Amino acid sequence: MPLSSTLAWLVDAAAETAGADRLLAELGAHLVADGLPLAGGALTLDVPHPLIARRTWLWRAEGEEVIEALGFAPGAAAFASGARDDAGRRWLSGIAAGTVRQDVIGPAEGGPSLGWIGPRPFTPGEIEQLRQAARFAATPLALLAVRATLAAALEAYLGRRSAARVLAAPLRRDLGETIQAALLYADLRDFTALSENNPPAAVIAALDAWFDRIAGAVHAFGGEVLKFIGDGVLAIFPVAGASPRGACDAALRAVTAARAGMMHLDDERRGQALPPLSFGAALHLGEMLWGNIGAANRLDFTAIGPAVNLVSRLEGLCKPLGRTVLVSGVLAAETDMMFDALGPHSLRGIASPCEVFALPEA
Known part of the structure; x- marks a missing residue:
């Protein structure tokens, strides 16, 4: 049985995606093309950063907009400007208040988290399709998390510009x-x-x-x-x-x-x-x-x-x-x-x- 376009993309190309925002947007677009009724989605990664505990990218199917919300580490409240760790949940719930259901599907606790919402509750068949996509997404998500961890650590010790140069050039x-x-x-x-x-x-x-x-x-x-x-x-x-x-x-x-x-x-x-x-x-x-x-x-x-x-x-x-x-x-x-x-x-x-x-x- 041939793979759907989503699963084929996850196997062949997702690992080369430039960043978390693009992975989320492209994965959402492939799922919609495969017939899944999605209003939006969220991808969360834990980050080893002095101020930021986790980063969440939020995608709207309408307009394909992606924004980022930050979860701040304990003790970094002065830098948070009122942001909260649950910013992603609140943003997703606001897309269509009262008519949206969120199903979080992802790797084991502590790893990347991937969630989707739709204009109505997902059917059992749709939930199974999302879970299958999540299983295929585990490897590119793990690679994305490793790259994000490395980039965050280098930025903390070297600065943003210097870290980018180190990552882009031979050692x-x-x-x-x-x-x-x-x-x-x-x-x-x-x-x-x-x-x-x-x-x-x-x-x-x-x-x-x-x-x-x-x-x-x-x-x-x-x-x-x-x-x-x-x-x-x-x-x-x-x-x-x-x-x-x-x-x-x-x-x-x-x-x-x-x-x-x-x-x-x-x-x-x-x-x-x-x-x-x-x-x-x-x-x-x-x-x-x-x-x-x-x-x-x-x-x-x-x-x-x-x-x-x-x-x-x-x-x-x-x-x-x-x-x-x-x-x-x-x-x-x-x-x-x-x-x-x-x-x-x-x-x-x-x-x-x-x-x-x-x-x-x-």
């Missing part, structure tokens, strides 16, 4: 590309004293609060954190198109937002009889090599080059100059923001003096 240390970017390097001041005078739990809490502010601001304005280096952060805002102005403006907005966030954090810490967390940050625009470096069998994906060296050395001037945010002349020339001009300064290990500007202190 060799001679691979990389030269890109232009606005670079941000930021560092807590007096971290050694903080570490020596406080228990480890308090030090980690302070570091996490600092990283939340600086990394959150970087990501909010389209940048990417490349490295946490002790108490320091190296982030990039890649240049898109011919002009670097957009990347430079984004970096400036990010560091301004981070400074405001740290002011609020220091207010909270003073209320808890804790000392403020002073920091310095520097911005520069330049080219860097972005790719794999390391030993033959232990790689790191990072950025290196003179621009990276300069921005880290420039940050080292923040404390002696009594400024929070310093900007190189190269980056300052690409923006209309008003700066305090501090003149040329020699930087350790950098051949030519650097024109240094500063954001006015808040």
Whole structure:
């Protein structure tokens, strides 16, 4: 007996689907073509992510729309903006309130979950067709879950852009590309004293609060954190198109937002009889090599080059100059923001003096 078009697609092509949203939409379309009365469907995957516990994709047969709902991990309520783990169920139930029946059909508990709804209760024959499709879908769903797990883990440790590059390229240390970017390097001041005078739990809490502010601001304005280096952060805002102005403006907005966030954090810490967390940050625009470096069998994906060296050395001037945010002349020339001009300064290990500007202190 020949396979239906749905089962044939699940066997021959579903494993190559680009993502969960496309798998759900194409599977739904094949089921409808095979005569099943579907109004919508949902596919849920558990995700190993610091904030997200699960991702649910929701498909409407009418218009073939697919949207995504997130289920947040315990402790991530501040990032959830009111979203709930049952968002998929509520969305599906809202397609035709009072006339829709949902049948969840999928692998064992803890694995991917696949559900369908129709404009009326499914007949026993239709339920059997859906269950058969679910059995054939088990393998492509498992592969999809593995790919999603790998992508989520890499994004958590490397960042979205870097993770995509690692997944797309061979694991060799001679691979990389030269890109232009606005670079941000930021560092807590007096971290050694903080570490020596406080228990480890308090030090980690302070570091996490600092990283939340600086990394959150970087990501909010389209940048990417490349490295946490002790108490320091190296982030990039890649240049898109011919002009670097957009990347430079984004970096400036990010560091301004981070400074405001740290002011609020220091207010909270003073209320808890804790000392403020002073920091310095520097911005520069330049080219860097972005790719794999390391030993033959232990790689790191990072950025290196003179621009990276300069921005880290420039940050080292923040404390002696009594400024929070310093900007190189190269980056300052690409923006209309008003700066305090501090003149040329020699930087350790950098051949030519650097024109240094500063954001006015808040």
